[in-house]
Amino acid sequence: MNTPSNLKYTQSDEWFDPATGAVGITDYAQGQLSDIVFVEILVDEGEEVTVGKAIASVESVKASSEIYAPAAGKVSAVNKDLSNAPESINTDPYGAAWMIKIEGGTTSDAMDAAAYEKYCEGRTH
Amino acid sequence: MATIIEPTIFELSSPGRRGVKMPASDVPEMALPPKEFLRSELPLPELAEVDVVRHYMSLSKMNYSVDSGFYPLGSCTMKYNPKINEDTCRLPGFLFTHPLQPIETVQGNLALMFEMQEWLKEISGFAGVTLQPAAGAHGEFTGVLMMAAYHKLRGDTKRTKMLIPDAAHGTNPASVGMLGMQVVTIPSDARGNVDLRALESACDDTVAGMMLTNPNTLGMFDENIEKVVALVKDCGALMYGDGANLNALLGIVRPGDLGFDVMHFNLHKTFSVPHGGGGPGSGPVGVSQRLVDFLPSPLVGILEESEGDMAPLYGFVTPKNTIGRMKAFHGHFGGGLVRSYTYIAMHGPDGLKDISQYAVLNANYLQARLRDTYKIPFDRICMHEFVMEGKFEGSDVRALDISKRLMDFNFHPPTNYFPLIVSEALMIEPTETENKDTLDRFADALIKIAEEAKTQPDLLHNAPITTKFGRMDEVKAARELVLCCWLPENYEQMA
Amino acid sequence: MTYIPISPAERDAMLKTVGVKSLDDLFEAVPARHRFPKLDLPPALTEMEAAAHLGEMAASNENVRQDLISFLGAGAYNHYVPSVVDHILRRGEFYTAYTPYQPEISQGTLQAIFEYQSLMASLTGMEVSNASHYDGATATAEAVNLAYAQFRGKRKKIVMSPSVHPQYRQVIRTYTQAMGLEEAGDDSARHEDGPEALISLFDENTMIVIVQYPDFFGRIYDLAQVINAAHEKGALVCVVANPTALLMLKSPGDMGADIVVGEAQPFGIPLWYGGPYLGFFTTRKSYVHKMAGRLVGETVDVRGNRSYVLTLTAREQHIKRERATSNICTNQGLLALGCSVYMSVLGKQGLQEVANLCYQKAHYAAAELSKIKSFGLCHPEPFFHEFVLCTPKPASEVNQYLLDHGVLGGYDLGADYPDMQNHLLVAVTEMNSKEEIDTLVELLKEM
Structure with missing residues (x-):
């Protein structure tokens, strides 16, 4: 399981990059969902989001999941290419598969990489 | 290139080939509309009649069906579909009546519909029935619309929540979602009943109703059903019954008597309308007295009472506070109501009770035969179906593998991965139309598969082996999304 | 005991295995005061009696083949x-099968649906079709659901022509009554108007425009202008079409429609006093994820055989539950097959x-x-x-x-x-x- 140390993580498996404001889902989450075939970003550029607001919806062959904002702030960018390449969530969850950027985003109770890894180990799916 | 087992109807086309011809026109030639209104091409297949027959015959042979074998698909009630129904629903008087004919010319249809309403009321204990909904999910949507309309008319606008047990069918929350209501999930307790404490704390004046399948999707009749209904009603909410499992209750108990306010019937489950490879179904809805005025419009009623030898005049009536029309015309009359009417007429009160008693006997018999081999998480007398776990200690064999392996024994698999609250669920509903020999062979197969899971797990991972087709690449289907084929000559422009 | 294949001796052996004395003992979880109600229904008929009884009921109608x-x-x-249609529909392999959840043993149904999708897409001039809806009216209502989901609830206005079938308009109103939508255009007094009269109603809040072709009065219009005007405002256009007319007339796809729906009853389905019928639904590939209903896609099996599966199922209610576009879980499977056979055998x-x-x-x-x-x-x-x-x-x-x-x-x-x-x-x-x-x-x- 890949868990970059520069990112923050949520219990609902989103990652947040405090340096760039980028948001996506974790390697662990993409593995649980398996082959992702559809992603829809549910917010627009310029929109204000609060922590926990649904920002995207992903569908795999067998499951569907909503992605929630890990931080509050203004949406400064939306990854418009992602809907044409939803499989990049499986192959590059921390890179090409960023979903939105939250400008000046603040997180409340996000975990660091070590805490998130421990959290995932403790889960039985 | 993939191997083609049976070409598509488009691939079988050959330009200039003819099937059924229509007669020449017997009227003087009339001018066509201006060219700009006409289509320039009609890219449809061209075949001879025998080509068409051979094609669909060969497709039919790739299907498993109730007519060919045991189909214990939990929650779907895959019972035998009597052949007489196929004849009655095709009687010319039913087949060739137009839905907008004057009522005087279709009194036979209307009498059948009126009686069907009355029979379903009697079977379920409800005060009113609509025959309009086209399927179970459509009936559910109808029911939820009526519940919302009931509260709205009373000015009780803060009731925006629907309580739904964790074991519910996905259609329940989806129906609620179509109204923008909020779903509140209620857990099940250790015996497979609704958790009464959780229910009690969820019931307040913001609750519109509860949607309950009883027996539930574990096949358990809720042992506290009267308390559940009382809790819901005491907070001013309405009680919805999902009739998917009515095959366990005919002549056993009437949901209306238990205090339910609304329930949909699945005529394609309980009352032998064939499933047709996924439809058409038929989903009439019954309601208690307080919802009768909200039923969809129109219903069939008596416009003029019978006098002496004269039959009554049947026609359409509109309920006072109707939610409106759920579909065009009058419901699934021919393929749904006529078949079910025939079925109920041939059973009578005692025959209906037999159906449920034997459906429940068959399920309990299978459960008893499998109890020592498979874990049954909620193990008590079940109703018409039961759920067991398709996994074994120390084995990577899953419910899916067991299901696929059953095909090698020439059985249709049970429902798997539902309900969601049982890990690796296998949900088995034998129905009343199976004999003891079939049930024994099925149990023997499952016991043998459990043995294979220990000794040769790869056999299960690779199953099915003996069928014409093996497991499918579902990821490829979803990623490449090839959803149509075209005539060979049109491929370039469409691709 | 009409269709129950269990002898009394077998029943007793089974009860013994279960560990109860009688059939009635299986129902102790049912509240005693409501258990085993006496149903006031007519006594059972034999098959011979039922055939006669139903025959009389049917014959008391006046039908449009023999009487009127x-x-x-x-x-x-x-x-x-054509005769072939019902011969195929009477194959037990088709009509007594369930929804094809197990593709290895359901390729007949799956390929038949795939071919149905292809036939309807070709007929309407669209890119994709779903596996069908209950009827033309509910298919039209599902078009509204698609549009609502596509705009994520941000656009709330339906513009609907008064010359759309009155019952279809009623069904849309029933379906959407709790969605808080704005309706425009649906004014029965304006029935003389052609589709262009709707254009002034289009705005940035319009999610869908619904017109019928030929319209309820049988009139044919070129819809290109109204479709372009709707697209200029970013709205989707749904055309309710008659399939027989599409055999001759320019297809709605050709005129730029986003969704084409309608009643396929004219294609091989008897009048049957109004149902069951067959709602078709075709659209552009870009809307496929928001479309309700079953969908069959092509793939291969592990042995390299071309085969078909239900695909994009994560859109549907059994996975997406309250977030699904619709609660729909069936199609009109058998009638879609009938429609395909009709189209194939006439060619x-x-x-x-x-x-x-x-x-x-x-x-x-x-x-x-x-x-x-x-x-x-x-x-x-x-x-x-x-x-x-x-x-x-x-x-x-x-x-x-x-x-x-x-x-x-x-x-x-x-x-x-x-x-x-x-x-x-x-x-x-x-x-x-x-x-x-x-x-x-x-x-x-x-x-």
């Missing part, structure tokens, strides 16, 4: 169904013959009827196989007179459009002989 001459359409049409040429016969006979009827004093065609626009006849007396009276002579004259439009009391909607298909049409004309001349 019919010019009634208005959303359900009397067409010839391109046979289908074109059906369309041409409908057109020719309807136009002959219209020409002859409009020669009768005080009768006339109400609309100048081109039409396909249905048209509105203006009558000197209320259409209800005309219909009663015709019925007394064994003729169903048509649909009385006054029932839905208050100022159309003297308007009769007349449908003519290949089933109407010249002799029948002449009978209608003669009767009206004598009225």
Whole structure:
């Protein structure tokens, strides 16, 4: 399981990059969902989001999941290419598969990489 | 290139080939509309009649069906579909009546519909029935619309929540979602009943109703059903019954008597309308007295009472506070109501009770035969179906593998991965139309598969082996999304 | 015990295995005071008795093949169904199968649905079709659901032509009553208007525009202008189409429609007093994830065989639950098969013959009827196989007179459009002989 140390993580498996404001889902989450075939970003550029607001919806062959904002702030960018390449969530969850950027985003109770890894180990799916 | 087992109807086309011809026109030639209104091409297949027959015959042979074998698909009630129904629903008087004919010319249809309403009321204990909904999910949507309309008319606008047990069918929350209501999930307790404490704390004046399948999707009749209904009603909410499992209750108990306010019937489950490879179904809805005025419009009623030898005049009536029309015309009359009417007429009160008693006997018999081999998480007398776990200690064999392996024994698999609250669920509903020999062979197969899971797990991972087709690449289907084929000559422009 | 294959001895052996004494003992979880109600239903009939009873009920109707001459359409049409269709539908392998959840042993149903999707996409000029809906009206309502989901609830206005089938408009209102939508255009008094009259109603809040083709009155319009105007405002356009008409007329896909829906009953499905019928739904590939209903896609199995599966199932209610576009979980499987067999066995040429016969006979009827004093065609626009006849007396009276002579004259439009009391909607298909049409004309001349 890949868990970059520069990112923050949520219990609902989103990652947040405090340096760039980028948001996506974790390697662990993409593995649980398996082959992702559809992603829809549910917010627009310029929109204000609060922590926990649904920002995207992903569908795999067998499951569907909503992605929630890990931080509050203004949406400064939306990854418009992602809907044409939803499989990049499986192959590059921390890179090409960023979903939105939250400008000046603040997180409340996000975990660091070590805490998130421990959290995932403790889960039985 | 993939191997083609049976070409598509488009691939079988050959330009200039003819099937059924229509007669020449017997009227003087009339001018066509201006060219700009006409289509320039009609890219449809061209075949001879025998080509068409051979094609669909060969497709039919790739299907498993109730007519060919045991189909214990939990929650779907895959019972035998009597052949007489196929004849009655095709009687010319039913087949060739137009839905907008004057009522005087279709009194036979209307009498059948009126009686069907009355029979379903009697079977379920409800005060009113609509025959309009086209399927179970459509009936559910109808029911939820009526519940919302009931509260709205009373000015009780803060009731925006629907309580739904964790074991519910996905259609329940989806129906609620179509109204923008909020779903509140209620857990099940250790015996497979609704958790009464959780229910009690969820019931307040913001609750519109509860949607309950009883027996539930574990096949358990809720042992506290009267308390559940009382809790819901005491907070001013309405009680919805999902009739998917009515095959366990005919002549056993009437949901209306238990205090339910609304329930949909699945005529394609309980009352032998064939499933047709996924439809058409038929989903009439019954309601208690307080919802009768909200039923969809129109219903069939008596416009003029019978006098002496004269039959009554049947026609359409509109309920006072109707939610409106759920579909065009009058419901699934021919393929749904006529078949079910025939079925109920041939059973009578005692025959209906037999159906449920034997459906429940068959399920309990299978459960008893499998109890020592498979874990049954909620193990008590079940109703018409039961759920067991398709996994074994120390084995990577899953419910899916067991299901696929059953095909090698020439059985249709049970429902798997539902309900969601049982890990690796296998949900088995034998129905009343199976004999003891079939049930024994099925149990023997499952016991043998459990043995294979220990000794040769790869056999299960690779199953099915003996069928014409093996497991499918579902990821490829979803990623490449090839959803149509075209005539060979049109491929370039469409691709 | 009508269909229960268990002997008393077998029953007793099974009860013993279960560990109970009697069948009644299986139901102790049911509250005792409500257990085993006595049902007041008629006693059971044998098969022979049921066949006779149902035969009598059916025979007490007057049907449009043996008893009445019919010019009634208005959303359900009397067409010839080739014999092959019902022979295929009576195959137990098709009609007693369930939804094809296990593709290895359901390829017959799956390939048949895939072919149905292909046939409907070709007919409507669209890129994809789903596996079908309950009927034309509910398919139209699902188009509204698609649009609502596509704009994520941010656009809330439906613009609907008053010449969409009145029952379809009613169903849309029922479906959407709790969604807080704004409706425009649906004004029965504006029935004379063509589709362009809707354009002034389009705005940035418009999610979907719904028009019918040919419209409820049978009129044909080129819809390109109205579709372009809707697209300029970013709205989707749904065209409710008659499949028989599409065999001859320019397809809605060609005119730029985003969604094409309709009632496929004319394609091989009996009138059956209104159902079950077959709602078709086709659209552009870009909307496929928001489309309700089952969908079959091509793939391969582990042995390299081309095969078919239900795909994009994570959109549906059993996975997405309350977030799904719709709660729908069936299609009209068997009737979609019937539609495919109908289209295949008539084939391109046979289908074109059906369309041409409908057109020719309807136009002959219209020409002859409009020669009768005080009768006339109400609309100048081109039409396909249905048209509105203006009558000197209320259409209800005309219909009663015709019925007394064994003729169903048509649909009385006054029932839905208050100022159309003297308007009769007349449908003519290949089933109407010249002799029948002449009978209608003669009767009206004598009225």
